[in-house]
Amino acid sequence: MPSPVHLSGVPETMLWTLHNRASEAMRPRPILEDPEAIRIYRAISYDYRRSFGAPDGSHAIRSRVFDDAVRPWMEAHPGATVVELACGLETQFQRVDDGKIRWLCVDVPEAIAVRDRFLSPPDRCRHLACSALDLRWMDEVDPASPVFLTAQGLLMYLPEPEVQRLLQAICERFSGVEIMFDVIPRWFSRKTLQGFRKTRHYQAPPMPWGVNRDEIEPLLRRWCPRVDSVRLVPFGYFRGLQGLLFPLFARTPLQRLLPSVVHLRTKAP
Secondary structure, three states, X not given: OOEEOOOOHHHHHHHHHHHHHHHHHOOOOOOOOOHHHHHHHXXXXXXXXXXXXXXXXXXXXXXXXXHHHHHHHHHHOOOOEEEEEOOXXXXXXXXXXXOOOEEEEEEOHHHHHHHHHHOOOOOOEEEEEOOOOOHHHHHHOOOOOOEXXXXXXXXXXXXXXXXXXXXXXXXXXXXXXXXXXXXXXXXHHHHHHOOOXXXXXXXXXXXXXXXXXXXXXXXXXXXXXXXXXXXXXXXXXXXXHHHHHHHHHOXXXXXXXOOEEEEEEEOOO
C-alpha cells in the first residue's frame, strides 16, 4: 500500500526529481536505469502529475551526467568517499556502488526522515540529518580519504553569499577535492523570484542563485584560489528535437543562458 509523504518548500522538490527520474526509468531503453527510484515512486502516495505535470527527462539526464563522472573517479580511488549534499531521494549510491566506496548522504532532517522510510542505508552508506550549510557534516568525512562531493539541485536555492561560504569551506577543508553541482542561468533565477508555477497546483521555491555559463569559472576562481580546473559538463542524453537543438544552441553566444553542470577540482597538497 503506498504511503503518504508530507513535504513543502525546497524538500518537496525531492518528489519532483523522483517523478522525472522514475518515469524515465520506466521507459523502454531509458536514459537512466534506476530500479530503486521506480520502487520508491510507487511506494509513495502522492499525486505527482497534479503537482509537477507530465514527466520530462531533465532530472534523469542530470543524474546520468553525475553518474558518468563519479564512476571513473571511484575506479581511480577505490574505497574513497563520496559526499552527496541535498541527497533527497536520489539513488546514486544504489546505481553506482562498486562494493568499496564509502558514501555520506546529507540533507535537512525532514528530507532524511523521508529517505529513511524508503531507503534504509546499507553498509558503507550513511544518512546524516544536517543542512549542507551546517558545516558540522564535514567532521563526518574521513580526512585521510579522497573526496568527491556532489550537490544536485541544491545551490540555486541558496543566496549567493551562502553558496560562496559553502564552496570556500569545502575547498579549504578537503585538499584535492572534486566538486560537482548544477547551476541555473540568471534569467531563470529571476523568473523563480517572480513566482514560477510548474503547474496550476505547484509553485517552485525561489531560486536566488543564478549564474551564466561564461561567468562560472572566473567567479569560482575568485572565490577559491585553490581551484585547479573548472569544466562545464555537457548534457549529452536528450531525445528527439531537444537532442538536436540543445547541442546547436550550446555552440552559439546564447549558450550562456543555458543551465550548466560544473565539475571543479582543487589542487592537491
